[in-house]
Amino acid sequence: MSAAQAGEPDHSTALPTRTRSSTTTKPLPLGPVVPQPPFDSDEMKETLRTIRAQVDRVTGLLVATQDGLVLSEDTREVENESVAAMSAAAIGLAAQFTAQAGIGETRTAMFEGASGYVCVFPVESSLLLVVFGERDITMGLFNIAAKQALSLLKHAVLRRRVHTVRANRRAYFEEDAPKE
Numbered sequence: 001m002s003a004a005q006a007g008e009p010d011h012s013t014a015l016p017t018r019t020r021s022s023t024t025t026k027p028l029p030l031g032p033v034v035p036q037p038p039f040d041s042d043e044m045k046e047t048l049r050t051i052r053a054q055v056d057r058v059t060g061l062l063v064a065t066q067d068g069l070v071l072s073e074d075t076r077e078v079e080n081e082s083v084a085a086m087s088a089a090a091i092g093l094a095a096q097f098t099a100q101a102g103i104g105e106t107r108t109a110m111f112e113g114a115s116g117y118v119c120v121f122p123v124e125s126s127l128l129l130v131v132f133g134e135r136d137i138t139m140g141l142f143n144i145a146a147k148q149a150l151s152l153l154k155h156a157v158l159r160r161r162v163h164t165v166r167a168n169r170r171a172y173f174e175e176d177a178p179k180e
Contacts, residue, residue, distance in 0.1 A: 043160075044072035051152045057145045059116065060132035063153070064088065066125070075132065087120040087130045094120075108146075112139060119146040129153055 048061045052074050060075035068088035073080045087109075094109040109120040117133035119142070131149050133142040 041072055045074060047153070047156045048072055048074035051149050051156075054152065055145050055149045057134045057137045057141065058131055058149055059134055061149060061153075062087070062130040062132075063123075064128045064130065066091075066122075066128060071127070078132070083118075083130060084128075087128050091120050091122055091128060110139070110143070110146075117142045117146075119143070121146070121150045123150065123153060123157065127157070 044063060048063065052058055052061055060073070060078060062073040062075055062078070062080060062083060063071045064084035064087055065071060066088055068085035070080045070084045075083075090109040090111075091106060095106040098104060098106045106122065111118050114135075116135045117131075117137070117139065119131045119133070121129045121131070123129050129150055131146040133145060137145075
């Protein structure tokens, strides 16, 4: 008498396994490969100068990597390398703090000193923006000015990416175009 006939479950049946065809994937379509655009230091510095000129009460701007390395700056009387390293540490600590407090993803780390303000924003996964503010301003006004600077930098980065994607796409399709 078998296990099935006796009313017991049949444990002799093998579990389904993957066949060779179930794990193969279709090749990705060929197209332009667009790496993250490199930031030209002079272009980024000019962008920071433009932002600083457009936003009132901002005394300096610095763009750093998440690792704390300076990419570009428009600051005065600031040790840029130290500030970049501390900004990475500050945003990392802020991320841990907001996670422990249960208040969601970190948007900024802001500090007030006797002679001004400094604010660190994660621009995207690999970039930080450090904004320095005047002494004679309220924290609310500085917050508005710093967020305006952040918005302008995000737009500049996006414009740069779109420009790079379009240039890469043009180069890719011109390269494959039939020559007569």
